[in-house]
Amino acid sequence: MALSREQIVAAAIEVADEGGLDAVTMRLVGQRLGATGMALYRHIANREALIEAMIDAVIGEFCYPEPRPSHWRDALAALARQDWRSYLAHPWMLAATATSRPPMGPNMLNSMEWALACFDGFDLTVRERLYLFSVVIAHGQGLALTWTQDRRPGATKWWQEQLAGVDMPRLQAIPAEFGDEELDFGEEFEFGLQRVLDGLQSYLDNR
Structure with missing residues (x-):
């Protein structure tokens, strides 16, 4: 053929x-x-x-939206969500790209240029742009490292079993909070993403 x-x-x-x-x-x-x-x-x-x-x-399959959202926060949120989706769809992508020397193909170069342009309009050094972009990327990579290793259902039950009889009130509060509700890694990702963006907002405001 x-x-x-x-x-x-x-x-x-x-x-x-x-x-x-x-x-x-x-x-x-x-x-x-x-x-x-x-x-x-x-x-x-x-x-x-x-x-x-x-x-x-x-990377081309999960390319960042065009036109890029006009507000930096919306743009970086879109970027982080696309990367997150790519890790869940192709878990091997995490190990392949979470490196200081990622392959610089055309789509990778375009995505990095897109990301760094999110900070246009701010008086930032190249170093600051790169570090701020990396903070957002690292959030998704870190959480994906946890969740893509074992995506079987029943994580809540596992935690309940591990903490049963543990006489530590803060740990006991975990199964009490969730009950039979399955742990939601998408919710955890969104919560963390917004807190990361809050931190960037504070930095840019003070900058």
């Missing part, structure tokens, strides 16, 4: 979604497409290049 770079990248993303980034090999992706691993090298130089293409494809 005739292969295209887009088909190869899409198949590799499917493999990573099912088995994680370590599962992605040229041989396995080729098998999924009914081709040999060697056939893939006509379109993709190596596994590293394939992973870079996968990352950029997902």
Whole structure:
């Protein structure tokens, strides 16, 4: 069968979604497409290049909105929510992008330029823009690291079992607060995001 770079990248993303980034090999992706691993090298130089293409494809899938919201807070909230959705849809993206040296594909570059432009109109240094942007990104990455490791239902029940008989009033208040309600990681993400943005608001106001 005739292969295209887009088909190869899409198949590799499917493999990573099912088995994680370590599962992605040229041989396995080729098998999924009914081709040999060697056939893939006509379109993709190596596994590293394939992973870079996968990352950029997902970034394009969850691209930031255009036009960008006019208020910096709305823009950064939209950015954080898109990144959060990408981590839940493709958990391997977290490990692939939470690094000081992320692959700089076209979509990655466009997304970073979009993010840094959120602070246009403020008298900020390049360093300040980068650090403020990183604070927002880190919130989603940190919470996703917790929730993408184990997304099975029943987290509330697990906490109730662990804290049963623990004579510590503040810990006992946790199951009392939630009862049978399932822990909502989306709610936790939104709550934390707004507090992060509150902190940025305070910094920019004082700045």
